[in-house]
Amino acid sequence: MAYELNGESYDVDEEGYITDISLWSRELADLIAEGEEITMTDEHWEVVNFLREYYEEYQIAPAVRVLTKAIKKTLGPDKGNSGYLYELFPYGPAKQACKIAGLPKPTGCV
Amino acid sequence: MPEDSIFETKGVKKNFMFVCNKAPYGTIYALEALEMIMISAAFEQHAVIVFIDDGVFQIKKGHNTKSTGMKNFSPTFGVVSMEKEDADEDDEIDMVWRIVVEKESIEARGLSEEDLVLETEVLSSGELSDLMAKQDVILTS
Amino acid sequence: MRILNVVNKSPFERNCLESCLRLANSGSSILLIEDGVYAALGNTAKSTLIKNDQKNLGFYVLINDLDARGLSEAPMIDSISRVDYDGFVDLVVDHDSIHSWL
Numbered sequence: 598m599a600y601e602l603n604g605e606s607y608d609v610d611e612e613g614y615i616t617d618i619s620l621w622s623r624e625l626a627d628l629i630a631e632g633e634e635i636t637m638t639d640e641h642w643e644v645v646n647f648l649r650e651y652y653e654e655y656q657i658a659p660a661v662r663v664l665t666k667a668i669k670k671t672l673g674p675d676k677g678n679s680g681y682l683y684e685l686f687p688y689g690p691a692k693q694a695c696k697i698a699g700l701p702k703p704t705g706c707v
Numbered sequence: 708m709p710e711d712s713i714f715e716t717k718g719v720k721k722n723f724m725f726v727c728n729k730a731p732y733g734t735i736y737a738l739e740a741l742e743m744i745m746i747s748a749a750f751e752q753h754a755v756i757v758f759i760d761d762g763v764f765q766i767k768k769g770h771n772t773k774s775t776g777m778k779n780f781s782p783t784f785g786v787v788s789m790e791k792e793d794a795d796e797d798d799e800i801d802m803v804w805r806i807v808v809e810k811e812s813i814e815a816r817g818l819s820e821e822d823l824v825l826e827t828e829v830l831s832s833g834e835l836s837d838l839m840a841k842q843d844v845i846l847t848s
Numbered sequence: 849m850r851i852l853n854v855v856n857k858s859p860f861e862r863n864c865l866e867s868c869l870r871l872a873n874s875g876s877s878i879l880l881i882e883d884g885v886y887a888a889l890g891n892t893a894k895s896t897l898i899k900n901d902q903k904n905l906g907f908y909v910l911i912n913d914l915d916a917r918g919l920s921e922a923p924m925i926d927s928i929s930r931v932d933y934d935g936f937v938d939l940v941v942d943h944d945s946i947h948s949w950l
Contacts, residue, residue: 655786656780656782657745657780657786658778660748686846
C-alpha cells in the first residue's frame with residue numbers, strides 16, 4: 598500500500614504508517630488524516646506538531662502521560678487529559694495522531 | 708512465597724532491574740532494552756537501570772550515526788532522565804527510578820561520569836551486587 | 849534474596865560469565881547451559897574463572913547440553929554439580945529469582 602500525492606508515491610507499512618518519516622509534509626498529513634476520517638483542525642495540528650517536535654528531539658513518540666502533561670501546560674487543565682485526545686483522535690492518539698504525524702508506530706501501550 | 712502468589716499480580720508493584728550490558732549499534736539488544744525501559748515507565752514500574760560492561764558505551768556522549776544509516780537512539784536517553792525527574796518530583800507518580808553505572812566497567816573502558824549523557828549513580832561491583840539481590844525481577848538485554 | 853544466575857554463552861566468546869561472577873551475591877548460584885557449559889571444563893584457559901571463586905557460589909551444569917556437545921566424559925571442575933532438566937526446574941523453584949545473563 599502507498600499514499601499518492603501530487604504524482605509522488607509514499608510507501609507505508611501494513612498498518613498504514615509511512616516508512617520514511619523524512620518524506621512527511623503537511624499535505625501528506627492531511628491525506629493520511631482523510632484515510633482516518635479525521636478533518637484536521639488547529640487543535641489536531643497542535644497535537645501533531647507537538648508529536649513531531651518531541652520525536653525530533655528524542656527519537657521516540659511520547660507516552661500518553663507526557664503528551665497530556667504537555668497539552669495541560671499549553672492549553673490548560675480542561676484539555677490536558679486523555680479524554681480530550683480521544684475526542685480529537687477517536688481511535689487513540691498513538692494509532693491516529695502518530696500516523697498522521699508520520700511517526701513510527703509507538704511500541705508501548707500509548 | 709504462597710503457592711498461588713505468582714498468579715496474584717493485581718495491584719502488586721515489583722522492583723525491576725534492567726541490566727544493559729551490550730554496545731549500542733552492533734546488535735539490536737540495546738535498543739530493545741531501551742524499549743523495555745520506556746514501557747516500564749508507561750506502566751509506572753519501579754526500576755533500576757544499570758549499565759555494565761559494553762553497555763556503558765550506550766550512554767557515551769556524542770553519538771552520530773548519520774553516515775551509517777542507523778537510528779541514533781542516544782537522544783531517547785533524555786526521556787529516561789525526564790521520566791526519573793518526573794518520578795522524583797511528582798507526588799502523583801508512584802514510581803522510583805535509579806540510574807546506575809558500574810565503576811569497574813566505565814574505568815575499564817577509559818570513561819568517566821563526564822563522558823555520559825545520563826546523570827548516573829556510580830556504584831562499585833560490590834554495591835551493585837547488593838542492589839541486584841534486592842530486585843524482584845532482573846532482565847539483561 | 850538468592851538468585852539463580854543462568855549463563856548460556858561460551859566464556860571464550862563472551863564475558864557474561866566473568867560479569868556474572870563479579871556481580872553475583874555470595875551464596876547465590878550459577879547454572880551453565882547451552883554454550884555456557886564450556887566454562888565447566890576442568891582443563892581449559894578459562895577453568896580458573898570458576899576454580900578461583902571466592903564467594904562460595906553454587907555451580908551447576910546442564911547434562912543435556914554437555915551430552916549434545918560430546919562433553920559427557922570430559923574432565924569437569926570438581927565444584928560443579930551436574931543437573932538434568934528436572935534438576936533445572938528444582939533450582940528454579942529453590943531460588944527467589946532468576947537472572948539470565950544474555
